């Protein structure tokens with residue numbers, strides 16, 4: 001065993017080959033969000049612990065056992081690395097009064113932190129792209145959020161399945177909670193230890209139990225569906241109608257409850273069976289009470305977040321590669337005169353918007369050409385003292401057949417640019 005310092009368990013480096021894919025993904029995502037009129041919000045990675053306790057819920061798994069919380073020794077404040085982005089977004093919206101002139105469509109991306117047991121698709125630092133639409137009441141926004149996801153899946157060449165449910169409104173959930181407590185309390189003998197612990201704090205989570213001995217009891221438990229008010233049902237019907245009108249297939253899953261407390265009405269998850277146990281690639285729903293709960297003027301809201309690691313794993317499982325940006329040119333040079341000219345040529349290429357890697361570290365032409373090839377550049381721009389004296393370069397295509405040609409720098413730039421537009 002080496003005693004070198006390693007990264008923290010469950011927190012991964014993103015090396016250049018992987019970063020290229022992430023950048024390709026991020027470019028697709030930014031453009032997709034722009035087309036839907038969403039604007040980016042960037043919030044701090046650290047927040048006051050109380051924010052997450054209030055927003056996500058004191059008796060959720062995230063708050064009870066997954067948060068990275070510590071006391072700032074300089075002032076005694078309890079701070080937490082954000083486990084998700086909705087709470088911070090709502091905090092920022094309230095703090096800066098962003099809803100003063102109507103609804104806002106926001107998005108964010110970045111690392112989130114949860115102290116879970118790491119496994120494939122589940123990390124302690126993971127990354128989300130999140131979308132929050134604040135200030136919109138109607139079912140149309142719920143449907144828009146789902147339709148836009150479907151649009152992105154098409155672009156990424158993946159096809160996760162949509163599961164949908166409604167949690168109704170607060171009063172219905174309270175009634176359901178009381179009924180669940182009464183029901184489970186009258187079956188104390190069947191409850192396992194977890195269920196007993198949750199009976200009064202979070203009886204809804206008992207329904208999630210994986211314990212086969214609890215299955216029959218759970219199947220017969222009071223259903224939230226039976227408590228829902230007409231208004232919530234009408235809202236849910238309208239969401240479904242909009243999805244059908246947009247050709248979005250879905251399955252209603254009455255067991256879909258989500259692990260964060262702020263949701264009401266529509267909740268959804270995009271799931272796949274191609275990633276093993278961690279099959280939810282994107283999840284969200286409506287959270288109409290949260291803005292008020294965190295101290296703002298009441299405002300409806302809905303959103304979702306997708307896990308970037310899981311989504312990219314799904315893209316890869318489908319055999320698709322997101323285009324990775326390779327340099328346009330790798331500049332190979334030998335000789336003092338050539339080196340000085342190579343710097344100038346690199347500058348000209350970059351000013352023209354091309355990505356040019358200038359060979360550093362010397363070496364023979366042959367070894368430099370090997371590096372050029374390994375860089376995946378489309379062209380080698382070769383400069384010897386001859387070329388330098390004539391203020392020309394030799395252009396050699398590396399990715400496709402073609403003769404090498406000696407040309408003026410301006411012509412070389414034009415040539416590479418034309419070749420890339422043809423390719424696009």
Ligand code: HAM
Nearest residue numbers: 084086121122123126280281282283284303304305307
């Ligand atoms: P969430 O279901 O906790 O919701 O997380 C959303 C997504 O983040 C998951 O579906 C999954 O793809 C990814 N994810 C969660 N935990 C991990 C992990 N440990 N490792 C890798 N990926 C993970 C939320 O976070 C809500 N804020 C979503 C939302 C936004 N609802 C309304 N607006």
